[in-house]
Amino acid sequence: MTTDGALARLIRSSADRTATAGAETCDLCAAPVPDEHAHLYDTGHEEVRCVCGPCSVLFAETGAGDGHYRLVPRRRxxxxxxxxxxxxxxxxxxxxxxxxxxxxxxxxxxxxxxxxxxxxxxxxxxxxxxxxxxxxxxxxxxxxxxxxxxxxxxxxxxxxxxxxxxxxxxxxxxxxxxxxxxxxxxxxxxxxxxxxxx
Structure with a gap:
């Protein structure tokens, strides 16, 4: 999927949060995630995926997930x-x-x-x-x-x-x-x- 796919996903997740507060879930384990949560970058589909805290730890090391998922850093x-x-x-x-x-x-x-x-x-x-x-x-x-x-x-x-x-x-x-x-x-x-x- 392209950047437009990732964009559509973020727009949908924003709309879903507005409609049902707290309904967003981890894309790996389906656990609920808070408004401020980590993201993974799916290199195969070029899109951002929501991830809960415990699942994000699995991708903290370089090369985890065989490079398919990359944890999006938080630095600005x-x-x-x-x-x-x-x-x-x-x-x-x-x-x-x-x-x-x-x-x-x-x-x-x-x-x-x-x-x-x-x-x-x-x-x-x-x-x-x-x-x-x-x-x-x-x-x-x-x-x-x-x-x-x-x-x-x-x-x-x-x-x-x-x-x-x-x-x-x-x-x-x-x-x-x-x-x-x-x-x-x-x-x-x-x-x-x-x-x-x-």
């Missing part, structure tokens, strides 16, 4: 401005995910879900050379999240599930051709929340 690091222009992505709200095979993808929100581009891997390596924290990112499960829309200057290393939540915010709040009056304040609130959670 605000970076100084990162010059992403050399990566050739023409949007101001985007996240970059290094992949285990050395490729890098850029994904940005749209009213229809995520747009995805392949980024020049050599350009990414040069950028990581100028910003050492980028070289510490865990492939598949961490992303560089950038928001330069409306003069903002946000550059973060975040868990990939934060990026899917950001896409869900844009998709939920977007109205008309230009986004309407609700989407950008909602995106700003999303980044304020990142600051509080870091």
């Amino acid at each position: 690091i605000r970076l100084p401005e990162v010059d992403t222009a050399a990566l050739g992505v023409p949007v101001g709200l985007v996240f970059f995910v290094p992949r285990a095979d050395g490729t890098v993808t850029a994904e940005g929100p749209s009213p229809a879900g995520a747009m995805r581009w392949e980024v020049d891997a050599a350009a990414w390596r040069r950028l990581a050379g100028t910003c050492p924290p980028l070289a510490t990112m865990e492939p598949e499960v961490e992303a560089l999240l950038v928001n330069t829309v409306h003069g903002l200057d946000h550059h973060w290393i975040v868990p990939v599930d934060d990026c899917y939540r950001m896409i869900a915010v844009v998709r939920r709040e977007w109205r008309g051709l230009s986004g309407g009056g609700r989407v950008w304040p909602a995106v700003e609130r999303f980044f304020e929340d990142l600051t509080e959670r870091s």
